[in-house]
Amino acid sequence: MTTNGFGANCLAGVRVLDMTQFEAGPSCTETLAWLGVEVVKVENPKGGDPGRAFGMKSGNDDPYFLNFNANKKSITVNLKDPRGLQLVKDLAVKADVMIENFAPGAIERLGLGAEVIRALNPSIIYCQVKGFGEGSPYEKNLAFDMIAQACGGVMSTTGEPDGRPLKPGPSLGDTGTGMLLSISILGALYRRKGTGQGDHLQIAMQDAMMHYLRIGFSHQARTGTPAPRVGDGGASGTNPPMGIFPTKGDGPNDYVYVFTSRANPEHWRRLLGVIGREDLIGDARYDSPAARAERPAEVNDMVAAWTRRHTKHEAMEIIGAAGVPAGAVLDTMELTNDPTFEQRGIMQTIDHPTLGPFKMVGWPVRFSGRPPPVKPAPLLGANNNDVLTDWLGLGTDQLGGLRADNIIG
């Protein structure tokens, strides 16, 4: 049984049988592991989750795998052998949740579909992630993160207003979907704790994208036109000054985001103080959002003339301290090297058994002051013995037999 030993250890004793790979599924089950669930990954003995080799030519587990599989256990089961399939069924009988994100139809062809498993364990919460929803014209199609972002509206709203559609940097199609399923699993677990009731949860990545794009759907409902690409502006209109402004330096991210809210006229007045243009406070040409919207270039240039004389960090500090929302455009290296994230437990350094120290982003929510501790992603098959003994009561002889017959890795 996993025990975090800290505030976040909310679901100790809950068991998840995790047949997912890459990211949409693993990002979901990782959140459960961070909350104290015992998550057991069932992997192919030959290489395991393909995410282990993501982006690498060969060898050790990729950082991608480490990031999405912290705090989990791993067992290796040969699903091409009927005894391997039976082993999964035996584990499913002992599990509270089972989850899979194979290609459409694959889990059913293995004989491990929802009907089969729910007949064996009526109180299980059986969960599936697919690219397109059951009943969609594309329900049999393959999908990856970028396909979901294309078909779910995200790309249509990302990019320069006069440019082509782009993919956002974050893997919203995968991790964004995983988060919505996690919420639903936790809801079903809460009910199950009271009633013992099982369920069948299904999410499609395309559908999940629309959840994150509701600011775009709101724009459309308000204006009657599809949500446009926003560039660096807001999905509900841009009121100058607002957007990214160039700062000192010539790096690709030497910019600061400055936002003056329509709802708070003080933002603009405070900003004038920062940039040394107190003379314009109260000037009717600039004082209202509507007035500034008539001369966006002039207003933005005024702010840029100041930001160009400061680094992005200085600009963020000075503008932010004046009570105006401002943020430096930070890259992954700058975030990694900022010690305050590790001090606060938002990043944590794990000691991986073969790769050594690895600094990674953990779960960002603090429970009574601290985020859950991060433990390294498991080596392939690391928990064959302990899980099969603990869940199924198998003894040394039985484990040896399964291993000799290549049923477990």
Add this chain to the structure above:
Amino acid sequence: MTTNGFGANCLAGVRVLDMTQFEAGPSCTETLAWLGVEVVKVENPKGGDPGRAFGMKSGNDDPYFLNFNANKKSITVNLKDPRGLQLVKDLAVKADVMIENFAPGAIERLGLGAEVIRALNPSIIYCQVKGFGEGSPYEKNLAFDMIAQACGGVMSTTGEPDGRPLKPGPSLGDTGTGMLLSISILGALYRRKGTGQGDHLQIAMQDAMMHYLRIGFSHQARTGTPAPRVGDGGASGTNPPMGIFPTKGDGPNDYVYVFTSRANPEHWRRLLGVIGREDLIGDARYDSPAARAERPAEVNDMVAAWTRRHTKHEAMEIIGAAGVPAGAVLDTMELTNDPTFEQRGIMQTIDHPTLGPFKMVGWPVRFSGRPPPVKPAPLLGANNNDVLTDWLGLGTDQLGGLRADNIIG
């Protein structure tokens, strides 16, 4: 008590006192409402949640508010009056969860901070959303969605490789943060159901962004360089053909995304069949991802020559049916007008008491075949009587007195 009456009604009887506004907080509590929680929004009698007027000049509730406040209740309480503050404390004693996302320090200045409320109700789960984390150098700074996306690394990875940083279309800084808090609340509720234990949960929008950007952090760990802007490619490298390809039509979203996985050599071979270039199947100049990476323009042009002759819908259908991941770049209007989303319950049409029918995106997870039903966002103060009677046992006279004294709206 809210009862959905369907599969998703997991948390009936749980009470959330919701002091949030705009989106990061409301998107979180809305997920709880969809799962059957009774979510009571505490609003300013003068206009309420400013999200009600988001993007509008005046008048009725904006679509933005409808999207983020479905299935909730609303009460109006004057927090400038000590009796109003006392009313909130009385409600907090009856609540399972309390949540706020005011500017830093504001809730404490109101006398409704974590220490005060947890002393009154030790088993409450008290939750806070801020822009920057406690202990961050910027913990007192204001933040909005785009500030979090700038400071959390998202913008640095979004945009054309040779262009400036951009903001993704989705409001990841807000809704993305809300989802992570929802997961944590549900974990804490699960534990509380067994132990009665309360907690204090805190999330910062900047920190939450790093969770969604772990594909970028993985790239950095692998290469030693910050995650770059990805354009339309993948965060872990782009292998041609991969990306958006122009299709027939001259609309801003007449593109189809095509992906050929390095892990599955059949994708490329199948695609050659689709585009009528079976002659190249097995040709060493193109057969491996490494070979194609040596001539990306040539490979991409070959695919584009075919996609230009088809609409994006045709292209998606033909390429997808051939077993190659493909997705049309769809905009919000195309998604809204596609009847299959409503047939599957992913979009639902509510009947708003003053605005009439409104078609909106609901919760995309199906519980035993159907997503939770969507109910309209409440009118301002719609539930003053029923909530104050149900939670606090106030009678008609007491309600009349509070109303006469302008304590409730």
